[in-house]
Amino acid sequence: MANPILVEITRGSLVESVHRGSVAIANAEGEIVFSLGDIEAPTYPRSSLKPIQALPLIESGAAEAFGLGDEEIALACASHSGEPMHTTRVTAWLERIGCEASDLACGPQPVRYEPVRDAMIERGEAPTRVHNNCSGKHTGFLTVARHWDIATKGYEHHDHPVQSAVAAALGELSGIASQLPWGVDGCAAPNFALPVSAFARALAKLAAPQTLPSQRGNAARRIVRAMIAHPELVSGTGRACAALMRSAQGRAAVKTGAEGYFAGIVPEAGLGISLKIDDGAGRASETAMAAILDKLGLLGNDAAARALLNAPVTNTRNAVVGERRPAVALAEKSLHV
Numbered sequence: 001m002a003n004p005i006l007v008e009i010t011r012g013s014l015v016e017s018v019h020r021g022s023v024a025i026a027n028a029e030g031e032i033v034f035s036l037g038d039i040e041a042p043t044y045p046r047s048s049l050k051p052i053q054a055l056p057l058i059e060s061g062a063a064e065a066f067g068l069g070d071e072e073i074a075l076a077c078a079s080h081s082g083e084p085m086h087t088t089r090v091t092a093w094l095e096r097i098g099c100e101a102s103d104l105a106c107g108p109q110p111v112r113y114e115p116v117r118d119a120m121i122e123r124g125e126a127p128t129r130v131h132n133n134c135s136g137k138h139t140g141f142l143t144v145a146r147h148w149d150i151a152t153k154g155y156e157h158h159d160h161p162v163q164s165a166v167a168a169a170l171g172e173l174s175g176i177a178s179q180l181p182w183g184v185d186g187c188a189a190p191n192f193a194l195p196v197s198a199f200a201r202a203l204a205k206l207a208a209p210q211t212l213p214s215q216r217g218n219a220a221r222r223i224v225r226a227m228i229a230h231p232e233l234v235s236g237t238g239r240a241c242a243a244l245m246r247s248a249q250g251r252a253a254v255k256t257g258a259e260g261y262f263a264g265i266v267p268e269a270g271l272g273i274s275l276k277i278d279d280g281a282g283r284a285s286e287t288a289m290a291a292i293l294d295k296l297g298l299l300g301n302d303a304a305a306r307a308l309l310n311a312p313v314t315n316t317r318n319a320v321v322g323e324r325r326p327a328v329a330l331a332e333k334s335l336h337v
Helices: 046-053 055-059 070-076 084-096 114-123 135-148 161-174 196-207 214-229 240-248 282-295 303-309 328-332
Strands: 005-011 014-026 032-036 182-184 190-192 253-257 261-266 271-277 311-314 320-326
Touching (some): 005 271, 005 282, 005 311, 005 328, 014 196, 014 282, 032 196, 046 055, 046 135, 046 161, 046 190, 046 253, 046 261, 055 161, 055 214, 070 135, 070 214, 084 135, 135 161, 161 190, 196 214, 196 261, 196 271, 214 253, 240 253, 240 282, 253 282, 261 282, 271 282, 282 303, 282 320, 282 328, 303 311, 320 328
Antiparallel strands (some): 005 320, 014 032, 014 271, 311 320
């Protein structure tokens, strides 16, 4: 059966477009406390996986060995906009580990933040690999390879020890003992597929680190703390992740992913949130995550965050002609945790 409609777009009095998807919320005991749609079909979390991809950076001792702070840890979890606050820190981090931009396996990517992109165009500057939204994650991978004194070339291959460590951590946290299917992400690193339910359970473990062995629990605490402390480094100016985390006032970490994925970590309740929009629409995943945070009392009153819940649809004269909103299936289903 088709997944339920989670988000709808209106124009005038009619619903013009709809977005179907699935949602799972798990608690620290691994119980699914809220679900919609098929939560057992394997999907790629894409960049929502980054908090788990950052675990080897801390668990290996690499972060401590190279004196990394929470800013670097936030960047390891980031899908950043390529603004100077991101690129200057990634460049300095690369220098610290004896690497340079050419060592990054990700390709150059246009800056997402328009004022910076326009200024670069006026100066005739082309984006580099450091501008790639995943450059922090890749610098984290390089840092682990440096710490282990193993080859940095090829670190993005799925059978490289760094990626094997990521796959092992994801399997352990999600409770999946078998080898996870994998595909190549947009940044050239592997991404591992698993059910929405299983990823929610993995995220719940990060939310409740007391349930983990001490080394992993400490790593989980540091990752969640860094994300919450530096939401703009995790995303960028005016981005949904930054707006949602700031509005939650330290009570939740969230991370978007390509193709309509979104993940959430709620430490105070020990909850992991995982959702996937079937058609890959990021606009729908943002509204769905805002609706879930609102159900949990975590959306807050920040105007930018609340605008994701009921986002106006405007025309070329900036007149409101409709809205993007949670559909009935998502809006009316109760959530008790």
